[in-house]
Amino acid sequence: MTTVDQNTNLAQPNVVADPEELARARRKRNEKIGQWVLPALVVVLTIIAWDRIVTVNELPHYILPGPDLVLEALIEDWGMLSESLVVTLRITVGALLIAIIGGVGLAVLFTQSRWVEMSFFPYAVILQVTPIVAIAPLIFIYVDNRMVGLLICAWIVAFFPILSNTTLGLNSADHNLRDLFKVYGATRWQKLRYLQLPSALPYFLGGLRIAGGLSLIGAVVAEYVAGTGGNASGLAFRILEASYRLNIPRMFAALLLIAMTGVVIYALTSLVSYLLLRKWHESAIKREV
Amino acid sequence: MTAHARPASSTLVGEAAIRARPNVLSMNYVDKVFGRDVVALKDMNLDVNEGDFISLLGPSGCGKSTALRLIADLIHPTKGQIKWANPRAANDLSVVFQEPALMPWATVEQNVYLPFRLSGKPLSAVKSDIDEVLALVGLEKFHGAYPRELSGGMKMRVSIARAMVTYPKLILMDEPFAALDEITRFKLNNDLLALKDKINCTVIFVTHSVFESVFLSDRIVVMAARPGRVIDELYVDEAYPRTETFRTSAEYAAHCRRASDTLKHAMELGQ
Numbered sequence: 359m360t361t362v363d364q365n366t367n368l369a370q371p372n373v374v375a376d377p378e379e380l381a382r383a384r385r386k387r388n389e390k391i392g393q394w395v396l397p398a399l400v401v402v403l404t405i406i407a408w409d410r411i412v413t414v415n416e417l418p419h420y421i422l423p424g425p426d427l428v429l430e431a432l433i434e435d436w437g438m439l440s441e442s443l444v445v446t447l448r449i450t451v452g453a454l455l456i457a458i459i460g461g462v463g464l465a466v467l468f469t470q471s472r473w474v475e476m477s478f479f480p481y482a483v484i485l486q487v488t489p490i491v492a493i494a495p496l497i498f499i500y501v502d503n504r505m506v507g508l509l510i511c512a513w514i515v516a517f518f519p520i521l522s523n524t525t526l527g528l529n530s531a532d533h534n535l536r537d538l539f540k541v542y543g544a545t546r547w548q549k550l551r552y553l554q555l556p557s558a559l560p561y562f563l564g565g566l567r568i569a570g571g572l573s574l575i576g577a578v579v580a581e582y583v584a585g586t587g588g589n590a591s592g593l594a595f596r597i598l599e600a601s602y603r604l605n606i607p608r609m610f611a612a613l614l615l616i617a618m619t620g621v622v623i624y625a626l627t628s629l630v631s632y633l634l635l636r637k638w639h640e641s642a643i644k645r646e647v
Numbered sequence: 648m649t650a651h652a653r654p655a656s657s658t659l660v661g662e663a664a665i666r667a668r669p670n671v672l673s674m675n676y677v678d679k680v681f682g683r684d685v686v687a688l689k690d691m692n693l694d695v696n697e698g699d700f701i702s703l704l705g706p707s708g709c710g711k712s713t714a715l716r717l718i719a720d721l722i723h724p725t726k727g728q729i730k731w732a733n734p735r736a737a738n739d740l741s742v743v744f745q746e747p748a749l750m751p752w753a754t755v756e757q758n759v760y761l762p763f764r765l766s767g768k769p770l771s772a773v774k775s776d777i778d779e780v781l782a783l784v785g786l787e788k789f790h791g792a793y794p795r796e797l798s799g800g801m802k803m804r805v806s807i808a809r810a811m812v813t814y815p816k817l818i819l820m821d822e823p824f825a826a827l828d829e830i831t832r833f834k835l836n837n838d839l840l841a842l843k844d845k846i847n848c849t850v851i852f853v854t855h856s857v858f859e860s861v862f863l864s865d866r867i868v869v870m871a872a873r874p875g876r877v878i879d880e881l882y883v884d885e886a887y888p889r890t891e892t893f894r895t896s897a898e899y900a901a902h903c904r905r906a907s908d909t910l911k912h913a914m915e916l917g918q
């Protein structure tokens with residue numbers, strides 16, 4: 359942590375460089391490079407090893423296709439796979455948005471009334487602890503529209519971390535500040551807007567990062583349960599379909615797309631979190647020592 | 648900002664002068680009981696007058712914070728009354744806590760703006776007030792800084808600026824400097840007196856430090872614990888402005904000795 363008044367005398371000329379500080383700067387730079395290079399290296403090595411294992415053992419492509427075949431499937435079936443990717447993305451993003459609105463909305467409602475919280479929080483917990491594969495078939499019986507059913511399933515999986523984290527955050531506002539708001543006669547709305555919501559932001563963003571991944575899992579699982587989907591089929595359905603046809607390279611290609619989607623969601627939610635907190639929150643501030 | 652300023656009250660000190668000041672509020676036989684049987688305050692009487700600098704001095708657990716919270720209307724008396732001489736308006740009262748209690752997501756300027764924001768004033772209308780008070784606490788260059796970028800003493804300055812920006816009648820301070828080092832504390836003591844003089848308010852200041860209470864206040868209310876109560880009131884009959892020379896004077900030492908003796912007596916009573 360730096361304080362502003364110390365900052366002003368940092369850039370003095372003729373200051374002898376401290377060897378320890380120089381070493382630290384070097385280490386930091388190396389770490390930064392390593393952060394990207396090492397994982398990339400591991401990926402490359404894995405692909406090479408995979409390719410070697412397949413060729414040396416002469417594995418047939420319906421048991422384990424080599425990386426070249428998977429890439430080929432990805433390119434050849436791109437028309438179909440990209441369509442499915444869009445479907446899966448739509449469900450995932452839709453469910454996440456509803457989870458955000460519903461989770462934050464419920465959390466705000468809960469903090470406005472202890473009674474509402476006591477009455478309804480158990481239901482949220484029950485929804486969360488019951489495995490989605492157990493609920494999903496019922497949902498598809500009662501909901502005619504397949505897309506809506508998928509959205510509901512993904513939402514059920516994703517909304518709880520947002521609800522519980524935001525509730526915790528709204529209640530964790532500094533008690534002195536709460537007293538101060540009371541002394542100044544703040545209204546309920548002012549307290550929510552200027553104290554509770556900003557206090558809850560880091561907690562909410564933590565929940566969002568988890569919920570992003572969960573909504574993708576929810577979307578995929580729900581689609582497995584929902585089964586055949588005709589034209590509006592997501593990536594999970596493509597995997598099922600490809601497995602019936604023993605088209606293993608396409609299964610891998612679809613799997614690859616799902617994994618990439620998950621990584622992108624995680625990266626995006628982390629980026630949003632960093633951008634919103636970098637000015638003030640400890641989690642977003644790199645310690646310098 | 649000068650528009651809000653009240654005419655400077657007399658700098659006369661001493662018991663007679665203080666008793667002649669107009670009343671701001673009084674606590675009459677106030678009890679506060681927590682839970683079933685924790686008597687935090689018993690029969691507390693206190694007349695707060697315009698321009699007083701009152702220190703509440705006493706051992707831990709004697710109900711100093713409880714008294715402040717009662718005055719701030721954050722909790723209510725079990726028995727007795729707290730009466731304001733004039734009906735209390737929204738910005739008549741400010742509080743400073745032991746922690747600076749700043750909003751970490753807001754800049755220094757936004758933090759100081761808080762009381763105005765809560766009373767519905769746009770920033771543009773009070774910008775000059777904020778600039779002035781930040782200059783008074785020596786933070787004119789830190790409008791855009793976030794609390795994490797400030798040292799402990801600077802954070803406390805922001806907290807004090809926030810409390811003073813509305814020109815309140817009464818400021819309650821609960822051990823505001825207890826967590827600071829001595830050099831910073833002395834500096835803030837001096838600045839606090841200058842600020843009080845400037846905005847012409849009344850202060851109730853909770854402290855554990857005999858030295859701090861003597862330097863700052865014209866009245867020291869000494870309290871004892873179990874049950875929390877007022878056992879004595881001392882007057883520090885020394886004119887303001889008080890400077891570093893006062894800190895080293897024989898009078899100062901005499902007042903400190905008197906206050907220490909009373910405090911020691913209070914501790915014995917609370918055993």
Ligand SMILES: Nc1ncnc2c1ncn2[C@@H]1O[C@H](COP(=O)(O)OP(=O)(O)OP(=O)(O)O)[C@@H](O)[C@H]1O
Nearest residue numbers: 681682685687706707708709710711712713714875
């Ligand atoms: N909310 C509460 N619930 C129960 N007991 C309380 C509460 N607040 C204070 N007390 C009790 O009331 C008594 C007075 O507490 P208070 O905080 O006013 O003391 P204090 O003089 O401010 O002490 P310190 O110097 O340590 O801050 C203590 O015995 C404390 O345990």
Ligand SMILES: [Mg+2]
Nearest residue numbers: 711712713821
């Ligand atoms: Mg206290």
